[in-house]
Amino acid sequence: MQLSPMIESFVFHFGEMGSRWGFNRTVGQMYALLVVSDKPLNANQIADALNISRGNVSMGLKELQSWQLIQQSHIPGDRKDYFTPRGTIWEMANRVFEERRKREVDPTLSMLRDILLEAPANDSEAYAQDRMREIHDLLETTTQWASELQRLNPDKLNTLMKLGAGVTRMMEIKEQLLGGSGKQTDKATGQAPDNTSDRKSE
Amino acid sequence: MQLSPMIESFVFHFGEMGSRWGFNRTVGQMYALLVVSDKPLNANQIADALNISRGNVSMGLKELQSWQLIQQSHIPGDRKDYFTPRGTIWEMANRVFEERRKREVDPTLSMLRDILLEAPANDSEAYAQDRMREIHDLLETTTQWASELQRLNPDKLNTLMKLGAGVTRMMEIKEQLLGGSGKQTDKATGQAPDNTSDRKSE
DNA sequence: CTAAACTTTCAGAATTTTCTGAAAGTTAGA
DNA sequence: TCTAACTTTCAGAAAATTCTGAAAGTTTAG
Incomplete structure (x- = not known):
């Protein structure tokens, strides 16, 4: 599978950032890919899309599962494991x-x-x-x-x-x-969402 | 300088943790050491206490300064640079x-x-x-x-x-x-919230 | 049971990061 | 100016991390 440039830049960027969040580049890329993918992917698709080895993907998936960040699913008649991100x-x-x-x-x-x-x-x-x-x-x-x-x-x-x-x-x-007194003051009530007023000036 | 076991375990632990905070082990150790030290230290004292090279200390101090985490000071009649943590x-x-x-x-x-x-x-x-x-x-x-x-x-x-x-x-x-008064249940974002459910297989 | 289809493991290779220490650079004072 | 005392730099060494891919493991179907 060839990633569109848009998705590729997202995935690569999160690969770099990912290391700050506790996992390595490839794991970050794998997760980013799963998040923006509109259908579940299997390990081979991931390896292919990211140009990494099948073994590496296996380890990465294990890591993501230990963080409870992904979920396994299956497609009827297909023995492969498919993965999606878990939760919002x-x-x-x-x-x-x-x-x-x-x-x-x-x-x-x-x-x-x-x-x-x-x-x-x-x-x-x-x-x-x-x-x-x-x-x-x-x-x-x-x-x-x-x-x-x-x-x-x-x-x-x-x-x-x-x-x-x-x-x-x-x-x-x-x-x-x-x-x-625990009484509501009028000053506080019915605020319009004006968030700009008390920001610091720079 | 020989670190007391108490200080040593603190310093070493923060060395490991430090890498999570954006700098490497030695830099983490150096900072931890400065934080718990009751007097300013110079580069040689740091190198000595942590058993790392003088050059490494120099680079680490530079890094800590770029984070604005340390402060330089001087002792009259001593040409060396001394360092203390900056702020609370x-x-x-x-x-x-x-x-x-x-x-x-x-x-x-x-x-x-x-x-x-x-x-x-x-x-x-x-x-x-x-x-x-x-x-x-x-x-x-x-x-x-x-x-x-x-x-x-x-x-x-x-x-x-x-x-x-x-x-x-x-x-x-x-x-x-x-x-x-105000109607605050403004669904501000209007995002498709949790779409995980509309994925294909689960 | 066996074979096919798939996943995991892990030793060693590749890559990245960190560290050392000698050399170069800087500064203060005589 | 020169020298001594100090700091910084950076090429290469060392260490740590990550990646590969072949082999071993697992599961399902027949």
Whole structure:
């Protein structure tokens, strides 16, 4: 199969980017290809389209399955395995975040916790522990936020964001609520989605 | 200089993790070392502590400076360059995010935009463009959120988080406020949402 | 059971990334 | 100016990662 130039540039670009997301170039290309393909592909089609070896494709598919990013399917009367991406784009992004958290952040947090249990032997170690505690707290806070964001229904989240309700805005409202009587102020109601007003000037 | 076991395990762990953040193992180690060190270090001390060549340290420092993660300083009567991390842990994390956005997300968005301007030549390309549009919108929305988070004063953000005010909770409140007046269920994107179901075989 | 059709594995090859250290470059002070 | 003290550069070496393809493994049909 010969890829159209449009699809080819997408696939190649994501190949390069893919390495930043935890897998290598070919795996990134394979996934990109599956995402933009309107029908399931089998391993040979992938190898052919990307000009890589059949063995490489097999390993890449295994990797993508371990990330739960693709799904296997079958076509009646055909013994080959076909593959499609699994879930919506949002779900896929979530899955990648989740997986990276498990593989990278969690072990780091656990290492930091272990070290922070030790008693510092001298001033240098005390100083180092202070820095580590900061990092630990930052990671913990950040992952907690991220996991809350992930729990939200994507449509809802998306709608809210498109509304121009930035975090800043939400926090202002929240603070108003907490600070005052819990009453709705007119200032906050019925906002038109004007998101341009509070962006920074550059 | 001989590192204490505690500091050594921190430094080594961050070396491994560092590669996920856009720089290589040694650069990660160097940065970790500077962060937990209670006094500025010069290039020779770093090379010595990490057992790497002087040249490698020079390149690593250059890299860290390009990320704006470290700062140079001097000790009177000493011609060597000394280095310390720059800014608070929060600021450093922000800087890494920012830098990665510039290097990875921005080029991707620009590529997607270019492709989306082209007229699809056939059904396959139309399908592919739909997927790309979803990715484009996701990236755009996410980076906008991220930039708003970054604009917040860290203390404020941290306080709010510690308050137990999760995003979900904030959104509930926000919706309560909006509920009366504005029609906010604006299906802004109008995207074909999750199309996974209309693929051929499953 | 066997054969055909397919998938996976993995040793070694190819490629990419990182590291070293000698040489070249820079700077400050005498 | 020159020299000593320091930093940077970069070609080639070393290390790590990725890829290939033949062989081994698996599954289904008959």
